[in-house]
Amino acid sequence: MRRIQRLPLSSRTLELLRKRTLAVVTSADPRAESSRLWRLRKNRAFAEIRQTLDQMATGRKRCMYCEDSAGTDLEHFWPRTTYPERTFTWENLLLGCSHCNSNAKRHLFPLDSSGQPLLLDPTQAEPLDHLVFSETGRYMHKSRKGRTSIQVFDLNRKILAEGRRDAWIAIPELLIRYAQHKTEGRQQQARDVEQALRRYPFSGVFAAFLRIVKSRSARRLITPECLAVLRAHPEIRTWL
Secondary structure (H helix, E strand, O other): OOOOOOOOOOOOHHHHHHHHHHHHHHHOHHHHHHHHHOOOOHHHHHHHHHHHOOOOOOOOOOOOOOOOOOOOOOOOOEOOOOOOOHHHHHHEEEOHHHHHHHHHHHOOOOOOOOOEEOOOOOOOOOOOEEEEEEOOOHHHHHHHHHHHHHHHHHOOHHHHHHHHHHHHHHHHHHHHHHHHHHOOOOHHHHHHHHHHHHOOHHHHHHHHHHHHHOOOOHHHHHOOHHHHHHHOHHHHHHHH
């Protein structure tokens, strides 16, 4: 998981969301009104919302939690069944896959003693401040929020750990290839490798890799050849 920048919506779409929020909070039955209005999503505003979330997502429209599966679901970070007043809040909408959204998280939404979420919203927090990436492909936690997110989103399920491990192996090889193309003047091939890395699944592994490069663990975890590439090509650090 890595930090995601939330993009703006048009004023017309924001106005529709505001009106629907007002309808929910002033209803005699906010939960029922939320469900009724949520079913009415086949319009231009929700097409824009989906398109904007697709643009925000990492890789090829990946789930914002696991970064592996396609983001098939419009996910409410604060569950709309419990918090219907947040159903149409733009900052509450994310892109999730069916496993993370429906099989893992479901309606689980633990809060701390101050009423703040104990789950990571990658558009609001830097996940790597709460999660530590291991070469095994698994995440370890360095905060209560990180631990709870690993549990609720099932972030260490086997298929994800294997995918992250593969990404950890592939990323340095692609970076070395990028440098070779640049050195030999093959600019198009270098751009192709850059695009592949920008779209690579498990973008959070690349983010963790770039953070490790700046740490005292870099020489232990990353080969000298790859570290030399990163020194020679500082533009790589801007790809995320």
